[in-house]
Amino acid sequence: MASYYDVDAILTDSHKLPCKFMLTVPGLGYIDGNVGEDMKQGTQVELPLWLGEVMAVSAVGTQLIELDLPDALSTRIMNALQADAKTVDIRALAPHFYTLAARILELFDEKGMVEILDEVLKVPKRAAEIADQAHNPRGALGEGAEFLRGLDETERQLFRVAHDSAKAVRTWMTELKKA
Known part of the structure; x- marks a missing residue:
């Protein structure tokens, strides 16, 4: 809650x-x-x-x-997510896409939507791409900036945590080499 x-x-x-x-x-x-x-x-x-x-x-x-379901969670969007989740700009659909989906699922009995959204975040779909981008030392620069624009707020939080973790590990490894 x-x-x-x-x-x-x-x-x-x-x-x-x-x-x-x-x-x-x-x-x-x-x-x-x-x-x-x-x-x-x-x-x-x-x-x-x-x-x-x-x-x-x-x-x-x-x-x-x-x-009725909002356009961001329509059958057309669910089909696009199933086909290739990485190509769907979910931020353009709804800046808080996953939070919206969770709220909608409280109101509607959409078992198919639950399965699709669960699969979308699993490897090798969007979560893997977020992790790959976050572990890049340049992170949100260059191509990464374009990638970040398509993430909803939940995915951006995931990116920040993964990016900060990777940065902390690199710093730790550097300090270890100095010692």
Whole structure:
């Protein structure tokens, strides 16, 4: 569970989800840009994850809205990740891609998505490439900078830890040789 003040969690919860209103809601038209109007049944809008979740689970008896998967986790993207995970710029899809996926999986029963995302991070997919780039002494320079631009925040944290670890080992080895 993320801290209340976790910036990454806040940014993840602000990611927009496609939603469809299952009922007409009086006075809620401002969400769709129609101030003073009702939100009509069947209207499709994009709502922040936190709001969509609250509205989807808060209805008593009748479902107020129906949530759909965000584009970043669509079948098309899952297929692309399965085909060649290293070529997918997940940061462009969602800066907090894996955190978003974890939150979505709390709401949707998507066993196939779990398997795909689990495979994406395993060797020889993205994690191996992140480790290779992080162990390069030049790290985020040259080609590495381009590589870093495509990583989501979780992968960037993984890169930083691996890079700092490799740097510490090199420093230790240098000190050992001096002694």
